[in-house]
Amino acid sequence: MSEPRFYITTPIYYVNASPHLGHSYTSVLCDAVRRFYDLMGYETYYLTGTDEHGENIMRVAREQGRSEQDLVDEVSASFRRMWPLLQVAPDDFIRTTERRHKLVVQAILEDLYQKGEIYKAEYEGVYCVQCERFYTDKEIDPTRPGVCPTHETELKRIREENYFFRMSQYQDWLREKIQNEPGFINPPQFANEVLGILQDPLEDLSISRPKSRLPWGIPFPFDPEHVVYVWFDALVNYMSALGYPGGVLFTRFWPAVNHVIAKDILRPHAVYWPTMLKAMGVECYQHLHVHGYWQSDGKKMSKTRSPAGAFPSRSNCRTSITRCCRTSTPRVRPCRRSWNACA
Numbered sequence: 001m002s003e004p005r006f007y008i009t010t011p012i013y014y015v016n017a018s019p020h021l022g023h024s025y026t027s028v029l030c031d032a033v034r035r036f037y038d039l040m041g042y043e044t045y046y047l048t049g050t051d052e053h054g055e056n057i058m059r060v061a062r063e064q065g066r067s068e069q070d071l072v073d074e075v076s077a078s079f080r081r082m083w084p085l086l087q088v089a090p091d092d093f094i095r096t097t098e099r100r101h102k103l104v105v106q107a108i109l110e111d112l113y114q115k116g117e118i119y120k121a122e123y124e125g126v127y128c129v130q131c132e133r134f135y136t137d138k139e140i141d142p143t144r145p146g147v148c149p150t151h152e153t154e155l156k157r158i159r160e161e162n163y164f165f166r167m168s169q170y171q172d173w174l175r176e177k178i179q180n181e182p183g184f185i186n187p188p189q190f191a192n193e194v195l196g197i198l199q200d201p202l203e204d205l206s207i208s209r210p211k212s213r214l215p216w217g218i219p220f221p222f223d224p225e226h227v228v229y230v231w232f233d234a235l236v237n238y239m240s241a242l243g244y245p246g247g248v249l250f251t252r253f254w255p256a257v258n259h260v261i262a263k264d265i266l267r268p269h270a271v272y273w274p275t276m277l278k279a280m281g282v283e284c285y286q287h288l289h290v291h292g293y294w295q296s297d298g299k300k301m302s303k304t305r306s307p308a309g310a311f312p313s314r315s316n317c318r319t320s321i322t323r324c325c326r327t328s329t330p331r332v333r334p335c336r337r338s339w340n341a342c343a
């Protein structure tokens with residue numbers, strides 16, 4: 001009988017700024033869980049990496065007067081340098097600017113286009129450059145119209161041609177899946193949050209940006225004037241790193257998948273990603289584990305608000321992180337869930 005299998009992933013980290021304690025926490029957490037499954041006799045695989053396309057990367061590179069590739073090479077390397085200091089040992093580190101990843105994203109787009117899951121339409125809406133997404137009226141605070149609820153910056157009105165993924169048709173399927181599979185999204189409060197999102201009509205997802213506005217991305221294989229929207233690019237890393245569709249690792253470890261994320265990226269992982277997999281005809285991942293934010297002075301720690309800027313250069317980082325995790329549990333609010341066996 002073959003060994004049971006366990007595949008664990010961190011999100012791929014966005015390289016518009018250097019790593020901070022939040023990234024370290026997720027990476028150490030995944031590493032520890034992976035070692036636990038090793039001890040239980042599972043065949044395990046641990047993936048991490050960096051997300052390297054999009055408008056924010058382009059903006060930061062321009063602000064610094066350098067090429068996008070130069071910026072992402074440097075920041076991605078700073079993430080990889082962290083792992084030995086943290087005694088984190090992933091099996092692979094994927095970068096979305098790698099050829100192996102781009103080819104898989106393009107093959108998936110081509111396939112979905114052939115199946116009629118993708119169409120082109122004109123779209124007008126308000127857009128946050130930092131979020132790299134459009135907002136609907138319902139998502140915006142009515143007392144602060146025209147302001148991004150996440151960044152509190154002004155939203156831009158944009159009218160352009162986009163490609164759309166027919167996400168709306170999977171709304172009932174996704175709702176039923178979450179209702180019928182307790183533990184699919186852990187802890188339950190986040191499953192409830194997604195069910196709340198699904199109470200409103202789910203719209204089709206804009207998955208392209210015109211190359212004229214955003215050249216830093218993967219071109220559409222059937223329309224090179226458009227590049228792929230960051231999430232439709234980034235989420236695919238979990239498969240492209242395993243050599244989807246025919247790779248040995250993909251055959252071995254899919255769908256024994258445990259994604260670990262912070263709560264700010266719940267929607268892409270709990271709504272976009274399962275529906276994308278459904279459209280592709282690929283079995284859904286098994287578990288999504290969601291944790292809270294690290295806080296600094298009562299606010300979410302971020303790349304710009306991190307007391308841990310120098311963290312990776314300190315010795316005994318893993319010990320420090322583990323101690324932090326123990327002593328600051330009320331702030332971290334880790335998920336209380338079972339890492340269910342995924343044989």
Ligand SMILES: [Zn+2]
Nearest residue numbers: 128131148151
């Ligand atoms: Zn925003």
